[in-house]
Amino acid sequence: MVIDKVKKVNKKEESIKNEKASDMLIGKWVKCSECKEILYKEDVHNNLSVCPSCGKHFRLSARRRIKQIADEGTFEEIGTNISTKNPLNFEGYLKKVEILREKTKIDEAVKCGICKINGEKAVLAIMDGNFLMGSMGSCVGERITLAIETSIEKRLPLVIFCVSGGARMQEGIISLMQMAKTSSALAKHNKAGLLYISVLTDPTTGGVTASFASLGDIILAEPGALIGFAGPRVIEQTINQKLPEGFQKSEFLLEHGFIDKIVERKDLKDTIYKIIKLHKSSK
């Protein structure tokens, strides 16, 4: 009903595109979307894709995130046999996915695997916002569930990096049920007494927020990430006013008690490692 008032969502897509364009490189240079500073591409890249001038954390692909978190050469991917299905026979969906695969060189919005983090073995799932906004359909839900089940079976800690625009529209109700599937698997994980660290990155919204993202034993977030259930535009249209600066950002969630800690990208690997290590010692 309220959602119905959202007209012209294409505006949203446009602004995302604009943001990307400004994030992305005009030749060798890039303009920071936050501080508007013109930055040298390589400097940003060498700084883990964090603005050297203002500290804005730019979005990362799953591939680059794995490089930053997993020890070199240790990531063994699982669930690659699980691929996108079209349960509602939605016109043009699989074609769109195919084109996206070619373009992005990734096969879905999440990569899962077993890896080592400073020598500690863990199951790692990393979502990728470049693939249909990191939306969760049956493939994402199934891979995340497989990661959780692998973590239970091998009694390894679980780390999930979230980035998602919400549910995969083209899979309708099946997408909604992935929230129940992944959360039910986490209920088992819980009972097995295993550690789950959830890391929220920009943006984490919708069905992912309302399922596994919010269910970590420990929930970390990158600075300045948009995290919420409803998107800012939907809220603005509902309440008919502009949201205050910083609403639904990591810092706001920390203040309201919904995340444990904000961790800068350069410290993420070590922080995760220390938490895993501590939990191992208590056994």
Add this chain to the structure above:
Amino acid sequence: MEKMTAWERVTLARLPERPKSLDYINGIFEDFIELHGDRNFSDDKSIVAGIAMLKKIPVTVIGEQKGKKAKENMERNFGMPNPEGYRKALRLMKQAEKFNRPIITFIDTPGAYPGMGAEERGQGEAIARNIIEMADLKVPIICIVIGEGSSGGALAIAVGDRIVMLENSIYSILSPEGFASILYKDSSKAKEAAEKMKITAQDLKKLKIIDKIIEEPKGGANEDFETVTKRLKMYIIKSINELQKLSKEELIQKRYEKFRNMGI
């Protein structure tokens, strides 16, 4: 069963005069005592909950409550819960588990409320918490979609052992209008979207998301409320009997497999 377009069912599902959760609760159960509040922030009137008797079985009932008239709809926030509503539901579901009572939920919402306060108080966390807890509750849970079951706001009280829909109810990832504006960039294409989204009870039965369709009279449940109530009551009693034969472990495992198999 009647042949109708998805959009016609959307219209029926949203009729103001269509019976709401409290109508079914009072029609099916005896001695309903409403219980209030999440013990943390407030009492959300868009979710009603309490204890009641069903024949000789004590049960816990929870329902998303829309109003029929404008004033009641305002009070009920059009059936769009805030986090407190979900937390009240969870508190009473945990209580049901403690006293070994089956849980019956009625789903009827356009979605969880997308307001500032809802976000400040963790709407996403509240929904996620309900889902993970419901997956592990050691009592039978029967979930009935009576009108509009939209988005995570519906799922937050719809993880159970039996998922049932009234013939003219709908269950979807979001409203057809929202869907149309996202995928077709035009919310006026909602009718078209409704057909493609697979949101009717008939579609969801085919997709194996729901277990049962409860038939309604021509024109919808409001045309013969008593008959629909009787059918629902029979189904609930039958399901509780079946589910109570299972051990707690079997119950949880079957519920797990039910959702585990949805999708790929």
